[in-house]
Amino acid sequence: MPKRVAAERLVLLDRVEWFHLDRPVLVWPGQTYWVDRDTDELCVDRGDGRITRAPGWVCR
Numbered sequence: 001m002p003k004r005v006a007a008e009r010l011v012l013l014d015r016v017e018w019f020h021l022d023r024p025v026l027v028w029p030g031q032t033y034w035v036d037r038d039t040d041e042l043c044v045d046r047g048d049g050r051i052t053r054a055p056g057w058v059c060r
Helices: none
Strands: 011-016 019-027 032-036 041-045 051-058
Touching (some): 011 032
Antiparallel strands (some): 041 051
16 A cells, blocks of 8 residues: 555645646645555545545656
């Protein structure tokens, strides 16, 4: 399983290391996020049983 990162504060992500998002994603404090390499999507666990996904691409 990919490494999950917990947001410590409100974060607007446009990239995660080598992964660039098509559109910025807002992550609230306490929510976790990770990159699903199989589908090239940023996944955000919203904490209410819902996981949102945002497409992106790998910059090599």
